[in-house]
Amino acid sequence: MSRCPNLQKPCLLLRQKNIEYQQLMQVTGQEGMQTVVKALASKIEAGEKFEKFDEFFSLWIDINEKAFNKLFQSKVFSDKRNAMTDAGFNARKLYNEIVESQLVDLPIVRRSEMDEVYKIIYDLRKQVKGLESQIQELKTQL
Amino acid sequence: MNNPFSSFDAKSTIKHLSEVNSKLMKGAELLTDIEEIDVGTAAKQLIYEEDKLKLYHYKPEAAKACGVPILVVYALVNRPYMLDIQPDRSFIRNLLSLGLDVYIIDWGYPTQADRYLSMDDYINGYIDNCVEAVRKNARSDKVTLMGVCQGGTFSGIYSALHPEKIHSLITLVAPFDFATDDGLLFNWSKNMDIDALVDAYGVVPGSLLNDGFLMLMPFNLNIKKYVDMLEVVEDKDKLLNFLRMEKWIFDSPGQAGECLRQFVKDLYQGNKLAKGKLELGGKTVDLGNIKMPILNIFASADHLVPPEAIKPLNDLVGSKDKTLYEFKGGHIGVFVGSRSQKELAPAIAKWLIDRDSSLPIKAKETPKKVAPAAPIAAKTKTVKPAAAKTAPKKPAAKLATAKPTKAKVKAVAKPKAVKSSVPEVFKTSFKKPAK
Numbered sequence: 001m002s003r004c005p006n007l008q009k010p011c012l013l014l015r016q017k018n019i020e021y022q023q024l025m026q027v028t029g030q031e032g033m034q035t036v037v038k039a040l041a042s043k044i045e046a047g048e049k050f051e052k053f054d055e056f057f058s059l060w061i062d063i064n065e066k067a068f069n070k071l072f073q074s075k076v077f078s079d080k081r082n083a084m085t086d087a088g089f090n091a092r093k094l095y096n097e098i099v100e101s102q103l104v105d106l107p108i109v110r111r112s113e114m115d116e117v118y119k120i121i122y123d124l125r126k127q128v129k130g131l132e133s134q135i136q137e138l139k140t141q142l
Numbered sequence: 143m144n145n146p147f148s149s150f151d152a153k154s155t156i157k158h159l160s161e162v163n164s165k166l167m168k169g170a171e172l173l174t175d176i177e178e179i180d181v182g183t184a185a186k187q188l189i190y191e192e193d194k195l196k197l198y199h200y201k202p203e204a205a206k207a208c209g210v211p212i213l214v215v216y217a218l219v220n221r222p223y224m225l226d227i228q229p230d231r232s233f234i235r236n237l238l239s240l241g242l243d244v245y246i247i248d249w250g251y252p253t254q255a256d257r258y259l260s261m262d263d264y265i266n267g268y269i270d271n272c273v274e275a276v277r278k279n280a281r282s283d284k285v286t287l288m289g290v291c292q293g294g295t296f297s298g299i300y301s302a303l304h305p306e307k308i309h310s311l312i313t314l315v316a317p318f319d320f321a322t323d324d325g326l327l328f329n330w331s332k333n334m335d336i337d338a339l340v341d342a343y344g345v346v347p348g349s350l351l352n353d354g355f356l357m358l359m360p361f362n363l364n365i366k367k368y369v370d371m372l373e374v375v376e377d378k379d380k381l382l383n384f385l386r387m388e389k390w391i392f393d394s395p396g397q398a399g400e401c402l403r404q405f406v407k408d409l410y411q412g413n414k415l416a417k418g419k420l421e422l423g424g425k426t427v428d429l430g431n432i433k434m435p436i437l438n439i440f441a442s443a444d445h446l447v448p449p450e451a452i453k454p455l456n457d458l459v460g461s462k463d464k465t466l467y468e469f470k471g472g473h474i475g476v477f478v479g480s481r482s483q484k485e486l487a488p489a490i491a492k493w494l495i496d497r498d499s500s501l502p503i504k505a506k507e508t509p510k511k512v513a514p515a516a517p518i519a520a521k522t523k524t525v526k527p528a529a530a531k532t533a534p535k536k537p538a539a540k541l542a543t544a545k546p547t548k549a550k551v552k553a554v555a556k557p558k559a560v561k562s563s564v565p566e567v568f569k570t571s572f573k574k575p576a577k
Contacts, residue, residue: 065359068360069359072326089338093338111254111344
């Protein structure tokens with residue numbers, strides 16, 4: 001644990017943000033179910049029946065889809081979702097760094113080292129492609 | 143007071159459950175029989191490849207009706223075979239059967255080695271090289287770019303940077319003005335920390351983005367769709383149709399991190415393209431440089447790219463010949479919907495043929511079919527009535543060509559007649575360019 005002192009805080013933050021996000025989803029789900037129950041109550045009062053299960057299923061789907069769509073459009077959802085995902089991405093990034101630090105003494109190539117290689121290959125590819133097109137242009141000029 | 147479920151008596155419930163079980167059994171049998179979910183079956187030939195990209199040329203299915211080749215640029219998200227998802231619902235086959243010469247870019251599946259690819263690499267690199275390959279293969283000075291969704295945005299940027307190579311630009315459900323908060327994706331992307339995402343993954347997994355897409359309609363896309371599947375599970379053809387779409391939906395390539403970073407930062411968050419401030423390859427992208435004819439297609443019920451993000455393109459370009467086409471449907475319905483098969487491809491073919499001066503008129507009037515393909519009768523039927531009445535106003539230079547444009551311009555002046563006689567409405571924007 002001494003080699004990964006910083007992971008605890010980001011993980012706690014992720015857990016906190018995830019709980020806040022899940023709470024928002026759960027409250028919306030509860031509200032959706034309450035609306036379904038209300039719709040059922042009004043059907044009972046009106047003496048209406050569901051002839052098929054599909055009718056009830058469609059009602060349930062439509063009400064919940066609307067409830068969640070309304071939530072998803074809101075700024076509070078956007079903020080909570082972004083806070084949760086950002087915390088997740090940062091925790092992952094840190095986790096990768098910690099895993100790498102644990103592997104540093106082993107005879108294996110690490111992601112960060114591969115990224116260096118990828119960057120060099122990317123730059124070289126670009127150079128080669130640039131030179132190839134220059135050669136092509138010169139050839140057509142000749 | 144009645145119980146609304148009182149009609150659900152034990153007998154009918156058992157009968158219903160028995161039917162469901164029977165369907166599931168039959169479906170399970172069919173699923174084990176299905177060996178391959180075939181998609182993208184239109185015949186095509188590989189003509190160019192670079193890194194993970196492949197450029198294909200579709201085998202013509204009819205006598206050439208348009209001399210300018212079309213290069214289809216699909217989005218980096220999901221796979222381009224959606225345009226040829228199955229033989230009877232194939233946007234590509236419809237274009238081919240109308241005599242168009244079609245090429246398509248397959249971006250492939252980026253791996254970590256591609257994490258540094260930027261928007262500049264995709265647009266000034268890959269697309270430019272594909273345009274060159276198509277010009278060479280088709281022996282044509284110019285190509286028509288047909289961009290789909292993000293591929294349409296890329297095509298627009300490319301056309302602004304390299305207008306000399308582009309005959310005309312067709313954009314399908316492609317965002318250009320990202321200021322809108324209408325679509326959930328636009329809303330969510332505004333404040334996301336794209337640096338954290340890209341730095342965490344390098345190449346962002348397609349499944350991660352797919353989860354976001356599925357959240358746009360959580361109950362319909364994650365529950366109802368599979369319950370509805372029970373209706374088709376006993377029919378092998380219908381089940382295969384369903385499975386093809388499922389395959390496409392979950393076949394999501396990863397996204398090259400640097401490209402995604404710039405796309406989100408500069409477009410979703412900065413709206414730099416519409417503002418004329420996007421920098422690419424050391425140049426500022428000025429959509430006003432787009433002076434070639436453009437056909438901008440949007441879907442009225444698009445939940446991924448709202449019309450408000452698409453329509454402003456017609457005010458941002460410098461073209462005089464610009465057409466805004468409304469398709470009444472959703473983002474995917476534009477390509478795979480049954481109405482699309484009958485209407486959209488013929489409308490596009492008509493629009494292109496009207497603007498093509500490379501072939502004699504005789505060849506353009508009746509594209510002769512060589513091989514049979516999907517709904518033929520509907521296609522030819524739709525093209526012809528649209529021919530005289532829906533073409534947009536053309537610049538003077540176009541009127542001088544040997545094409546029957548006078549009648550078309552006249553017809554545009556009578557919008558009521560247009561509405562009553564054609565199934566889809568061609569809307570022509572005559573607004574002056576903003577710049």
